[in-house]
Amino acid sequence: MLSPFNIIAKPAGPLCNLDCTYCYYLEKERLFDDKGVIAMDDNTLETFTRKYIHEQAGSEITFVWQGGEPALAGIGFYKKALALQKKYGSGKHIHNSFQTNGLLLNDEWCSLFRDNNFLVGISVDGPEDIHDRYRLNKGGSGSFRKVMKAIDLLKKHGVEFNTLTVVNDVNAEEPLKVYRFLKEAGSGFMQFIPVVEKISMQRQAGGLSFVLPENGKEASITPWSVQALKFGRFMVSIFNEWVKKDVGRYFIQLFDATLANETGQPAGICVYSDSCGSALAMEHNGDLFSCDHYVFPEYKTGNIHQSSISNVLRQPAHLQFLSKKTAQLPGQCRTCSVYSYCYGECPKNRFLSTSAGEQGLNYLCDGYRHFFTHVKPYMKYMAHELAHQRSPASVMAIKPEVILKKFGKDR
Numbered sequence: 001m002l003s004p005f006n007i008i009a010k011p012a013g014p015l016c017n018l019d020c021t022y023c024y025y026l027e028k029e030r031l032f033d034d035k036g037v038i039a040m041d042d043n044t045l046e047t048f049t050r051k052y053i054h055e056q057a058g059s060e061i062t063f064v065w066q067g068g069e070p071a072l073a074g075i076g077f078y079k080k081a082l083a084l085q086k087k088y089g090s091g092k093h094i095h096n097s098f099q100t101n102g103l104l105l106n107d108e109w110c111s112l113f114r115d116n117n118f119l120v121g122i123s124v125d126g127p128e129d130i131h132d133r134y135r136l137n138k139g140g141s142g143s144f145r146k147v148m149k150a151i152d153l154l155k156k157h158g159v160e161f162n163t164l165t166v167v168n169d170v171n172a173e174e175p176l177k178v179y180r181f182l183k184e185a186g187s188g189f190m191q192f193i194p195v196v197e198k199i200s201m202q203r204q205a206g207g208l209s210f211v212l213p214e215n216g217k218e219a220s221i222t223p224w225s226v227q228a229l230k231f232g233r234f235m236v237s238i239f240n241e242w243v244k245k246d247v248g249r250y251f252i253q254l255f256d257a258t259l260a261n262e263t264g265q266p267a268g269i270c271v272y273s274d275s276c277g278s279a280l281a282m283e284h285n286g287d288l289f290s291c292d293h294y295v296f297p298e299y300k301t302g303n304i305h306q307s308s309i310s311n312v313l314r315q316p317a318h319l320q321f322l323s324k325k326t327a328q329l330p331g332q333c334r335t336c337s338v339y340s341y342c343y344g345e346c347p348k349n350r351f352l353s354t355s356a357g358e359q360g361l362n363y364l365c366d367g368y369r370h371f372f373t374h375v376k377p378y379m380k381y382m383a384h385e386l387a388h389q390r391s392p393a394s395v396m397a398i399k400p401e402v403i404l405k406k407f408g409k410d411r
Contacts, residue, residue, distance in 0.1 A: 005278035102150030162189035232367030338372035
């Protein structure tokens, strides 16, 4: 029996109605010879739905719809998807998650989300002056006002939503401005994703410019990528405000994952786990890839029409992909005092050398070490409270010096 797995489905492929400066996915359109038509057809949708449900070992299944912009597939596509989920459901509990830039949302979309219990993720990078620095439409204008209109519609219809914020070179300078804005916007759950991209002047296979860590061609960090230590300081600033007054009120993915790792529970996200999770990406034509960040020709694992998902997950190439997070970890990481929090983070960011000359150090290492070292005593305190069936929110009433005195040293 297979362990639980996920597939990030892209019904409109890499197509998007925005032209975000830092987006690594827009250029993936070059990988598909679709004569300008990129859309998941009914046959692919049905094949995917049937296999995804029937091959899952558990009773809880989540369909994850992303892109590009998944709303470009049209509301009718998701009505078909829901009908197929009901047809092949086999008594399992089925959920849907939808990550969007929000520009196409209206009352009809929000009614669909509400009536079918979709969890909606909205991409927003901060207040208007920050958000509109990189999140532009095809005409080069900012998208902030339409995003905020979408958030208002979601709240009006009672749709559960969270926010995804890409931490870049601009918003990294104003962490509390970003955090307080998200709280005011009504986001109860926040994801902060550091953007780290390498780009080459030489085209790769498929005409791509963004490169993988193992690519030997000369490449440089994009100017919009966040500096490592600035990302760490960004998250520390937010944590310091959160730990004083927001624990239990606002949930932040990195903080949740860190506490889970401290208590020995699954982190809930692959980048902070000890191995890459089985989270495939599926393009509109059914092509499967080992990971959403590895949609490159060399990481294609099959096609939903040609193989069972079980066979794809058992392929030696895919198993090797999953193992390399640990197998290729430098010794400096293995002996690091905060290794059990980050586990080397995502392999796509591991392209630096250690002080001893070993390859595979994460670009964000300095930032994560700064963050995890700072929060470690607080995480130990909250884990202690949980172990005694008490709420970790009590951390807000304890003076920092008390926590540091008791939990500031490794025990």
